[in-house]
Amino acid sequence: MNTATPNTGEPRYAAIKRHIRRQIETGSWPVHFQVPSENQLAQEFGVSRMTARRALTELTDEGVLMRSQGLGTFVAEPVPAGSLLEVRNIADEVSARGHSYSNRILLLQECEAAADVARALGIPEGARIFHSIIVHCDNELPIQWEERFTNPGLAPDYLQQDFSATTPNAYLSRVAPLTEADTTVEAIAAKPAIAAALAIEANSACLQIWRRTKSSAGTVSFARLVHPGNRYRLGAQLRF
Amino acid sequence: MNTATPNTGEPRYAAIKRHIRRQIETGSWPVHFQVPSENQLAQEFGVSRMTARRALTELTDEGVLMRSQGLGTFVAEPVPAGSLLEVRNIADEVSARGHSYSNRILLLQECEAAADVARALGIPEGARIFHSIIVHCDNELPIQWEERFTNPGLAPDYLQQDFSATTPNAYLSRVAPLTEADTTVEAIAAKPAIAAALAIEANSACLQIWRRTKSSAGTVSFARLVHPGNRYRLGAQLRF
DNA sequence: TGTATATGGTTGTATATACAAGATAGGGGT
DNA sequence: ACCCCTATCTTGTATATACAACCATATACA
Structure with missing residues (x-):
């Protein structure tokens, strides 16, 4: 089985990032909303936890999400910095x-x-x-x-x-x-x-x-x- | 064997980051110098490739290094901020x-x-x-x-x-x-x-x-x- | 000479697994 | 009522492995 990049040209974590961004932009996930956990996302998208984690980590680095250990991942307040x-x-x-x-x-x-x-x-x-x-x-x-x-x-x-x-x-x-x-x-x-x-x-x-x-x-x-x-x-x- | 965080309080990738930073700050590694590959660093520090990779990736996000697929990882020009x-x-x-x-x-x-x-x-x-x-x-x-x-x-x-x-x-x-x-x-x-x-x-x-x-x-x-x-x-x- | 082709090294993506560490809820004990 | 422990959720760190994509060089062939 192919465990690496699919040939679609887009990494799988990118699709997860896009999905999360859309939920936030459409208002489905308001500020401070708790987003699904790594394991939930992994199951929903049929990827491993590490791949789902990468999407969440990158969005956190970009200021879109906030994470804290033990608590969960949340939608951050939008600051166009x-x-x-x-x-x-x-x-x-x-x-x-x-x-x-x-x-x-x-x-x-x-x-x-x-x-x-x-x-x-x-x-x-x-x-x-x-x-x-x-x-x-x-x-x-x-x-x-x-x-x-x-x-x-x-x-x-x-x-x-x-x-x-x-x-x-x-x-x-x-x-x-x-x-x-x-x-x-x-x-x-x-x-x-x-x-x-x-x-x-x-x-x-x-x-x-x-x-x-x-x-x-x-x-x-x-x-x-x-x-x-x-x-x-x-x-x-x-x-x- | 313990495959996770050591009890020293500091992640292992942080030690690698510090090491790389020091080489750059002391001038041992000048601008555009090709830094050791992921595999080399992994061997030197006795960690897995993914851990060494994390150090390089974070330093790249921070603007310290530049990477390009197939070529290698290089010291970036210092940000004049x-x-x-x-x-x-x-x-x-x-x-x-x-x-x-x-x-x-x-x-x-x-x-x-x-x-x-x-x-x-x-x-x-x-x-x-x-x-x-x-x-x-x-x-x-x-x-x-x-x-x-x-x-x-x-x-x-x-x-x-x-x-x-x-x-x-x-x-x-x-x-x-x-x-x-x-x-x-x-x-x-x-x-x-x-x-x-x-x-x-x-x-x-x-x-x-x-x-x-x-x-x-x-x-x-x-x-x-x-x-x-x-x-x-x-x-x-x-x-x- | 010039052009393919192969090869090895590099970074990039993805998985499965394991354990660590923080937070919270619930259950017993005193 | 209060404290402690435990179970269980979460995120964080780390490994070993596999394959993909890209680049440069060396090699074989025309």
């Missing part, structure tokens, strides 16, 4: 959570650099730059407003990109290998335009991230990322 | 700006741990803990609300400290060398109590930082730091 290092490719981050990624392009044009933008990009005031505004969604729910100013000398094909298939950051990483970025984080009250795009109330608290990405050739891009405060958390690991 | 979010000593930060630092102690007492705090500190619910609230000021202007829950077993003299002369973080770093911290950042609307302490309007946007600091002996402290959004920015450097 993103790693600060992964903010640069938000599409991956969303799909890593098992959600669907989509975006809306609000603006995509060439214009003249205002004084502050020109200073941030290290180019003369009034030079031509690309200006884009994109709203990124996690399961159709807006989670990031991205307003970006790009140096056309370092990313000439920016306006021709299909940003429904790729994100600006993914494109920029491809054309100009990024070497460094400086970032500042602050809290702001959402202005009406942003609030409307993110489907939140005006003046509600948001995380605003300014990020300037540089390559060896100079400053490539200057972005302003706004997250609804109650829908997003930045996670960071510090080691001393 | 080190210089991230240097807010651990607000007093130094203020005086570095040439301003005067001061603080106001709003609360300093011993109490019982609520459920969520107990979970964060890894202690039983209802255990005795230290609870403090301090407002830090830059030139008399409040810039941080610090609410902190401390594990008395790891920092017994906490309540006797003179926090007008030293900050909680400085004291904790002295008594229990901190090895790690995990941090999440979010935006919130200031509740009336916090708004009053920070001299801002209620419901105005604030940066809220949750930080859990750990030493080798366990989780030392759990803090909630709230900054007025318009008076504070977090700076971070990311390197790709």
Whole structure:
């Protein structure tokens, strides 16, 4: 008998993970609901306990479940925490959570650099730059407003990109290998335009991230990322 | 024969992880170095392949190693998150700006741990803990609300400290060398109590930082730091 | 020379089994 | 009523084994 991977292309524990995720997303299993034990899952899915266990362990590592020895396994409270290092490719981050990624392009044009933008990009005031505004969604729910100013000398094909298939950051990483970025984080009250795009109330608290990405050739891009405060958390690991 | 956990209190895979970490930290195994295979490690440490495998898998999840099927396991490039979010000593930060630092102690007492705090500190619910609230000021202007829950077993003299002369973080770093911290950042609307302490309007946007600091002996402290959004920015450097 | 093919080493998946350790409920004893 | 013990559930650790999938190299063949 075949004791290893079936030829379906998908590991068996993945099916269990998907099943559990669906129960949680549809509301069948609310927060703090005790999910079936390892042995129960093993029997239901016709796998060994170690395989069922792997599904539960991975979902626990991903923050979906909570386990405690002797008690059982429970649905954890949903916290959409993103790693600060992964903010640069938000599409991956969303799909890593098992959600669907989509975006809306609000603006995509060439214009003249205002004084502050020109200073941030290290180019003369009034030079031509690309200006884009994109709203990124996690399961159709807006989670990031991205307003970006790009140096056309370092990313000439920016306006021709299909940003429904790729994100600006993914494109920029491809054309100009990024070497460094400086970032500042602050809290702001959402202005009406942003609030409307993110489907939140005006003046509600948001995380605003300014990020300037540089390559060896100079400053490539200057972005302003706004997250609804109650829908997003930045996670960071510090080691001393 | 005993096939399960030894009574030393530490799982066997932890010893393997520690060994690998040390090789990397001392420079014996440089970046991209191919680490011993699962079978080699299993033989060296006298464990089964699955146990050695667990050590490698966990270190991979933690970003220390990289694996690829058919090729092997390699030392990953160190995550440059080190210089991230240097807010651990607000007093130094203020005086570095040439301003005067001061603080106001709003609360300093011993109490019982609520459920969520107990979970964060890894202690039983209802255990005795230290609870403090301090407002830090830059030139008399409040810039941080610090609410902190401390594990008395790891920092017994906490309540006797003179926090007008030293900050909680400085004291904790002295008594229990901190090895790690995990941090999440979010935006919130200031509740009336916090708004009053920070001299801002209620419901105005604030940066809220949750930080859990750990030493080798366990989780030392759990803090909630709230900054007025318009008076504070977090700076971070990311390197790709 | 160039192209298959075989081979051995690596990680990945899966099972069956065993024991350890924490939590809870129930049953007896005093 | 209270304490202790036990049975039984849970998750956690560990082993031995088997096969799959992938990669590189060596070998055989055209």
